[in-house]
Amino acid sequence: MAAVLSCRDVSKRYGRTQALDKVSLQVDEGEMVALLGPNGAGKTTLFQLLTGLFVPDSGSVEVLGADMRRNPVAALAHLGVVFQQPALDLNLTVRRSLRFHADLHGLPSSVSRPRIEALLQRFGLAASAGELGRKLSGGNRRKVELLRALLHEPRLLLMDEATVGLDPASRVQLLQEVLQAREERSIGVLWATHLVDEAQRAQRVIVLHKGTVRFDGTPQALCAAQGQETLEAAFLQLTGGERHAKAA
Structure with missing residues (x-):
């Protein structure tokens, strides 16, 4: 390999x-x-x-x-990365955070928007897409950060x-998503x-x-x-x- x-x-x-x-x-x-x-x-x-x-x-x-x-x-x-310290803008909605990240990577909206929606569905976050980051649980904030890291493939x-800081169930779920x-x-x-x-x-x-x-x-x-x-x-x-x- x-x-x-x-x-x-x-x-x-x-x-x-x-x-x-x-x-x-x-x-x-x-x-x-x-x-x-x-x-x-x-x-x-x-x-x-x-x-x-x-x-x-x-x-x-x-x-x-x-x-x-x-x-x-x-x-x-x-490269995609999820750092130890939280790096999610809590004043942006989930969808806006993802679109901002896509723009940083130069992804055209015709590519990024369907990709974002598909990942939101994949990670079970579609219902939370319009919520501010500060309203999410710690586990869901981490899931958004992982989704963001995978967005540019x-x-x-x-x-x-x-x-770090996640409850056991959220830790297991995050690891499973990565695997x-x-x-x-x-x-x-x-x-x-x-x-x-x-x-x-x-x-x-x-x-x-x-x-x-x-x-x-x-x-x-x-x-x-x-x-x-x-x-x-x-x-x-x-x-x-x-x-x-x-x-x-």
Whole structure:
């Protein structure tokens, strides 16, 4: 399969803190990869580099062969992202937010309007299309952000701790929507999380700890490498973490 994301030897330092140290990873077309790491592992810093918000001190990031530093427009054109922090304009209606996003991507209305309506139906948001963002539940706000990220039909979807603050049912639903979009459109997905139960649905797991990649392989291979029966136990042993409650 073709790589939709290629990150090679990426490093980033903030003062005396080495946030990332020669991080390399790849996501292929149609592949779901979980970026699993405890809080403070460097996941958010990595996503800031992958989305072009900041540039690495060294190394490279490519999306479908387009270098994020040298050709950011081409790289971002293939990228959809849902950030950890909510990024929905609460003073716009759902439909207006989506149309605004479509305009930013240069989609003509003849393309964007039917696509928006189809996605609203697909995500069960048609009845809420005329509501202001502030009137939506937390789960529905996240669904709008995911819908928005998929609107321009990206080849790569980045989910940065996107379920933080959601109730368990909303977390499961959001994950299921992403898995279905991946299957239907062969989108490459990089799902950053510190919740092991979310990573269990991925085809491959990358463990990031203290700014370095500690493991890259299937969940089963991680368990075998650590001599543990569960992914949670293997992850905690690898990162030296303390056992914490898993979300349902």
